[in-house]
Amino acid sequence: MPAAPRSKPLKRPTQARGKFTVQAIYDAFVRIWTAHGWEGVTTRAVALETGIAVGTLYDYFPDKEALLSGYVRHCIEALLARIDAEVTAPTDLAWRERVQRLVRLTCDAQLEGLPAFDHEMLMLEHRVAEPKHHRRVYDELAARWLQAFAACKDLQPPPSPATIHALLTAAWGGRRYRLLVQPEGDGCDDWVGEMQAMVMARLLAR
Numbered sequence: 006m007p008a009a010p011r012s013k014p015l016k017r018p019t020q021a022r023g024k025f026t027v028q029a030i031y032d033a034f035v036r037i038w039t040a041h042g043w044e045g046v047t048t049r050a051v052a053l054e055t056g057i058a059v060g061t062l063y064d065y066f067p068d069k070e071a072l073l074s075g076y077v078r079h080c081i082e083a084l085l086a087r088i089d090a091e092v093t094a095p096t097d098l099a100w101r102e103r104v105q106r107l108v109r110l111t112c113d114a115q116l117e118g119l120p121a122f123d124h125e126m127l128m129l130e131h132r133v134a135e136p137k138h139h140r141r142v143y144d145e146l147a148a149r150w151l152q153a154f155a156a157c158k159d160l161q162p163p164p165s166p167a168t169i170h171a172l173l174t175a176a177w178g179g180r181r182y183r184l185l186v187q188p189e190g191d192g193c194d195d196w197v198g199e200m201q202a203m204v205m206a207r208l209l210a211r
Contacts, residue, residue, distance in 0.1 A: 011133050012070040014078075015063075027065055029055050031076050035121050043129060048072070073126075074133035080120045081142050084110065087119065088149045093156050100157035104208065107153045108201045111146070111176045114184055115193050127184045147173055164208060172204050 018024045033054035037046050046069050052059040066072040092098075092107045114122060150173045154164060164172075179200065183193075 012068050014066055014071050014075040016065060030062060031079055034072055034076055070132055073129060077133060080122045083120050085145055085149055092153045100160035103153060103157055104204060105201050108176055108204050109197055112180050112197045112200050113193060114180055124184050124187055146177060176200055
């Protein structure tokens with residue numbers, strides 16, 4: 006039997022009011038998730054927590070799987086926007102600082118200012134994400150990494166695309182695997198620091 010189609014958001018807000026409403030829905034979703042887990046998330050509970058009518062929530066998300074799908078995409082878009090703003094856009098960064106920022110943003114799943122995404126959410130990702138969605142995210146991240154290194158005018162010679170892709174795979178794959186296995190005994194900051202050192206060593210060894 007073919008797999009049932011995955012639920013997804015009905016529309017993306019384009020006006021400020023709609024964007025504000027969807028952000029409020031996401032914030033309520035995270036609060037309920039944190040307090041009660043996935044089983045505690047219902048469309049009614051999220052609407053009540055947000056302070057909107059259930060019908061208004063249904064304008065955007067027909068069920069809680071669609072809400073999860075929208076939230077996962079929201080997390081990715083927030084990460085991409087941070088990379089654009091803090092890594093690629095600045096014109097006065099030395100390449101070492103630019104690369105350190107890039108690695109931290111890519112690796113640190115607990116970074117302040119980014120939407121919360123934890124082990125339990127990762128375990129439910131299969132409900133809303135197909136292989137093509139994972140490929141899309143990888144391609145978007147790869148494009149950001151290539152742009153970030155292109156902005157490193159003082160890094161000569163520039164690393165090859167193959168090197169950039171390999172470093173991205175190590176950073177993003179490591180982040181997701183750490184979310185999966187939740188290793189004990191080493192903090193996220195320590196691991197991010199080691200990843201930064203590894204990337205710098207590879208760039209300096211050319």
